[in-house]
Amino acid sequence: MKTRTGIAAALSVVALCAVVGVTVYAAAAGANGDARTVAAMEGPVTPFTPQATFAGLSPATGDPELESLVQVHPSPGAIVAAAGPFDDRFVLEDLAFDGGSVSGAVRVTSDVSDVLDLEVLAGFYDAKGVLVGNARFVHHLVEDATHAEPPEERLEFTIAVPADVSGRAVAASIGVPVLVNE
Amino acid sequence: MKRQTSVLTSTSLVTALVASVILTGLGGAALTASADDGNDRTRATNVIYLLGDGMGRTHVTAARERYYGAAGKLAMETLPAQGFVSTYAVEKLSGQPGAADFKPNPVTDSASAATAWSSGVKTYNAALGVDAKGAVVPTMMELAKKAGYRTGNVSTAEITDATPAGQMSHALARGCQGPVYSDAACQDLSITGAALPTSDVRVTPIADQIARNGTADVILGGGLSRFDAADETALKGQGYSVLGSIAGQSTATKADLASASGAKVFGLFNKGNLTVEKTKQDNPSSVQAQEPTLSEMASKAIDLLQKGKSNGNKDDRSGKGGKGFYLQIEGALIDKRSHANDAAQTLGEMKAFDDAVAVVKDFAKRDGNTLVIVTADHECAGFNIIEKGTFTNAEAGTPPANVDSGNTANNSTPTRPSNSKDAARSTGIVNGAGAADPKNFGPATFRTPTDAAGVVDGSPDAGLWLTYLSGNHTGADVPVFATGPGSEQLQGTVDNTALFGIVGRALRVV
Incomplete structure (x- = not known):
């Protein structure tokens, strides 16, 4: 397992070197359900993460209701x-x-x-x-690809x-x- | 857990390499040629991106012949750079083009297409601002805003609908529009495996996102019903001038628009989609006739973005007191009326869209440094022009049949033993004598400027005969017309993801 992890890490370094200056594609992937962000950009700008939280907005807690x-x-x-x-x-x-x-x-x-x-x-x-x-x-x-109806x-x-x-x-x-x- | 994280991270980075190559490939070699000197000829002060939803090549030709005659031209057709855009989507969980798990879907919806040009990635139908595996991707409007540009988003649809939302939100499912969250509309377990927490942006109603993320400074369109009082509070808290009343569900009017001012303006003119132009013209005293046209919204958006562009921005490379702006303008109802196979309203919406193009073209000519792109997200309904007096296979008494079972792809024997109309399925022109028969498959006919005096729409003597293949999207490439810095990149055929790079390079945000 240690060796495989090492190989993966080495590949990762190569990958990073290859993309610097061309494209930054940072993926912070987690288990299903975790928030993930991919920043797909090129050129000199700094990586950008879209706004993911909204102050004052209460997350929904159940099914939609009608007063x-x-x-x-x-x-x-x-x-x-x-x-x-x-x-x-x-x-x-x-x-x-x-x-x-x-x-x-x-x-x-x-x-x-x-x-x-x-x-x-x-x-x-x-x-x-x-x-x-x-x-x-x-x-x-x-x-889906087709609209049969x-x-x-x-x-x-x-x-x-x-x-x-x-x-x-x-x-x-x-x-x-x-x-x-x- | 530590080891798992390490493996995950490594996997992610390898994925990053693949994805980077893919993204680089999407835009071609020019993607590696970003410059930050601000002086080369692909750098634009402003970018205005006009989108005729559902507008295929035939929509353009038919509108030209209808309104300007066969020898005339729409405003969009006078732009110097012209080409085509491929529009395919991908299946859920697909990789990007070139990846081993790449699974294309030939026919896109508006959401997948919007994500393609807004974020430069292929995604599945219904996805907005996320790739096909559900990862959030930044949009061009977010990047432009972050870089100091003024931003605007104008549509004749609900502003939470796919095309405008593609620039201002991130959602697993385009139906998650609001005003309230629902599991069915917002979650997609086939992407995430398990339900996301409702605090996750990808399942946050699009209206809630738009009202709080400040991505667009000027927001004009429809969809007031998607927003509630809390959204109005959030908008005003960011400095937006809200036209009409969200809390009171009172739509804004064209008079409100005309008098609007300020750096940030939010105006919705219908609770749902805006009213089709033909209906407004036919009912000039109706409430709906008080809605602004797309041209009026486009003109005002440009004015507001121009006036506000010296909004404290110190990174000014335009030399005109601000960094410039990025504006998206959608003529949404071309698609919606094409779905309905309503040729008269489809043509009316094409004219309204082209009128907005003319407004933008005039501005770009005066400005001298604005990239204008006019294109579509997909073709809708297989719109076609048939020869006057002819009929379609759907009307034929004996539609073509495969009579060569040994050569199913390319019949070598005659398949049309007779070529006549079926009287039951073709009772006349659908906007003329055959209008009373709901089973009629006949074409719709329209007079053109060169038709003889007295020839009217719906007459067999009218010169323009139009038909629809279906009521749904098709996979045809769509036209693109452009002018301004960098527009030469749109000569020929590009993929819709390449539009992300072309706009991004013009604005120097990629």
Whole structure:
């Protein structure tokens, strides 16, 4: 192991000598999940590391939520829309709630070549219109070399009532906290 | 642990050698010829990079024939250096060209292409400011900013969309736009193996990054919905003049833009993408008609960057009171309307983009030391011009078929026994008589300046017949037009990663 490490180190020195003055390509690689930075530059400028932290920005701690879920109080049997940041980009269609799940479709009305990401958040309410739980539908387009499907403007969803509020949920709300379409 | 670190470091350095050779190769021999004397002819005071998203060679030709006639020229076509750019992407976890693990993908998306010219590396579709293995790579706009240039980023898309974001953010997935983080939109376990902590820049929503990293001094475009009140606070804390209200989700207007001043300006004119020009022209009293055109945003961005360029910079080599600026301008809706196969709006967006090119060209002529590059990230939808009165295979009663199973690649017997339209699939011109049939595969027709008086769009008598192959990107090389210091490097064909070196050398940041 010692010898192999030594050879690797020697190769490294050769590598460094070869690149000085031409290109600085510094890779600080770690295990999966570690931050890595590669500075790909040429010429006399000093290596540059892009800003990786942002003062005052609190990292996300969970799934995206909508404040509006607690602000609506639907009557038993009702399904209402919960306000979100992208409400001008879609319409909700064919909404239905049977006590066990809420279903429907989001039809994107702005530019659509692909819907890259969509999260539909469902709030569930008791007979007094109090939010008792929520669940979500998540769509993420996996990018690949081919797009076998035509542009998708309408995505259907079914969101089951969480088990811990089953039987108590008598109404629902629907909101969209995540929508990325192009 | 110590030994592991040593091996890792050694591996990294060997990788560094390979990568360095690759990067050097990407830009050709000129990459080794960086000069810091500031006096050679490839040195520019300013660089303006214009990007017609989805603009293939046929988009240019069709717009020329539509608006200026076959013998005319778009503004971009009058630039002296002209060539083509190859645009391929790579698969996830691919090495760079020349590496043993290099795995090309012939058709790029806007994110991979933006990373190619912004950072000089090939990456996978959806990646921004990271290479194909997920490592963060600096962008040209970051380098320019660090070197003391003023910087601007203008787009008709959401400013968090791939092309503008490619200069101002680092993200594993282009869908991580904000305003909130989500695992599905932001993480990519096929790259990282395990979920990254949400504090990692690569999974930080792009809007949050743009509002806090100060990479661009002037930011104009769409996408107000991606930003929230905390972003507005962060922007104002850095000295940005914010047009409209982010906290109130009130979009800025062209009047706001006209009166904007200051060294740092942030203006978003639509909650999503800006409105297509044809729609604004057809509805002049609408709210959307109050959005500025790309030309107006380009002109104002240049003005703001010019006025602010003596912004305390002591490393001034321009002789004009500042170091100069680097500005990216995107006509994004060419692509979006090409995806939709809407030829009228596609052409309208081409005209709007070319009008912005004309503004930039005029500035560059006055300035005398500005490198202007006009190109695209990829072609979209296989846009084509067919002969007047003819039809495509999609309309044919008997589309070409392979009848020689022994020679599947090159048929040696006739494959088109008849050559006639299928009446069910070709009911007329899609922007004319056939518009009512959603199954129609017919072309869209447009009058040209030399058509006889009375000939209208959608008429079989119109001179310009346009078709689309698909609703998606293609792998065709895209055109590039350029003028100014170093533009001669764009004569011929280059790869999109070479644009990084050409711009970087002009600005002396690589």
